[in-house]
Amino acid sequence: MHEPTITLTNVSKKYVRQQALAPLDLSLDHNGIVGLIGPNGSGKSTLLKLMAGLAQPTTGSITLAGKKITRRASEHIAFLAEIDSLYSSHTVKEAIQFFDGATTDFSREKAEEMLDKLKVDLHQKIRRLSKGNRARVKLVLTLSRNVPILLMDEPLSGLDPLVREDILKMIVSYVDVEKQMVILSTHEVSEVEPFLDYVIFMKSGSVLLNEKVETLREERRINLVEVMREVLQ
Numbered sequence: 606m607h608e609p610t611i612t613l614t615n616v617s618k619k620y621v622r623q624q625a626l627a628p629l630d631l632s633l634d635h636n637g638i639v640g641l642i643g644p645n646g647s648g649k650s651t652l653l654k655l656m657a658g659l660a661q662p663t664t665g666s667i668t669l670a671g672k673k674i675t676r677r678a679s680e681h682i683a684f685l686a687e688i689d690s691l692y693s694s695h696t697v698k699e700a701i702q703f704f705d706g707a708t709t710d711f712s713r714e715k716a717e718e719m720l721d722k723l724k725v726d727l728h729q730k731i732r733r734l735s736k737g738n739r740a741r742v743k744l745v746l747t748l749s750r751n752v753p754i755l756l757m758d759e760p761l762s763g764l765d766p767l768v769r770e771d772i773l774k775m776i777v778s779y780v781d782v783e784k785q786m787v788i789l790s791t792h793e794v795s796e797v798e799p800f801l802d803y804v805i806f807m808k809s810g811s812v813l814l815n816e817k818v819e820t821l822r823e824e825r826r827i828n829l830v831e832v833m834r835e836v837l838q
C-alpha cells in the first residue's frame with residue numbers, strides 16, 4: 606500500500622478564544638479535484654492553511670509523503686489564498702516573471718498559454734485589471750506550478766458566473782488528475798459538483814465526510830446538495 610500524500614494525525618487548531626479545528630485524523634491520497642465544503646466558520650481556511658504550512662497546529666502533526674509539513678512546504682504545495690497577493694504596480698508579465706523567480710517549478714510557457722486562452726493582456730498593470738481578470742491571473746499563477754498539491758481557498762468567491770466558469774474549466778483542463786491533487790474550498794456546491802472527484806464536508810471544526818463523489822452518487826442516488834443537507838444538518 607502506498608503512503609497517503611497528506612496525513613493529519615490528531616490535528617487541532619485553537620486561536621485565542623476560538624477552537625477552529627477539533628482534533629482530527631485525515632488521510633488524503635486522492636488524485637483529482639477535491640471539494641472542501643462546509644458552512645461559514647467550519648474550519649475550511651484553517652485546514653488549508655495548516656496543510657500549506659502557513660499556520661502551525663495547536664496539537665498533532667501533518668506530514669506530506671511522510672515528512673513533517675513546515676513553512677518550506679510551499680516547495681511542494683501551491684496555495685491560492687482568498688486575499689490578493691499580487692503587486693499592483695506589476696504588469697501581468699512582470700507578475701509571471703516574479704513567480705517564475707520565486708519558485709523552481711513554475712512554467713512560464715504554461716502561464717502565458719493560459720492567459721492567452723483567457724484573453725488577458727500581459728502588458729496590463731495588475732491594478733488596472735478587472736476583479737475577474739485579477740482572479741484569472743491568480744489562478745493561472747497557481748496552476749502554472751508543477752507541484753503534486755494545489756490548495757485553493759475560495760477561488761470562486763465574489764466572482765460573476767462567467768469568471769467562475771472560466772476558473773473551473775481551467776482547473777479541469779490544466780490539472781493533471783493522474784498526478785496532482787487540488788483541494789478547493791467553496792460554498793458553490795451545485796456549481797462545482799460536475800467537476801469534483803472527491804468531497805470533504807466540514808462542520809464546527811470537524812470533518813464529517815471524506816468520500817469519492819462517484820461512490821456517493823452510486824450509494825445514495827442523490828446530488829451533492831442533498832448529500833450536504835443530510836450530512837450537515
Ligand SMILES: Nc1ncnc2c1ncn2[C@@H]1O[C@H](COP(=O)(O)OP(=O)(O)OP(=O)(O)O)[C@@H](O)[C@H]1O
Pocket residue numbers: 620621623624625643644645646647648649650651652
Ligand atoms: N486568525 C484568527 N484568529 C481568531 N479566530 C480565527 C482566525 N481565523 C479563523 N478564526 C476562527 O476560526 C473558525 C474557523 O474559521 P475558518 O476561516 O477556518 O472557517 P471557514 O470554514 O473557512 O469559514 P468561511 O467559509 O466563512 O471562510 C471561525 O470561528 C473563525 O472565526
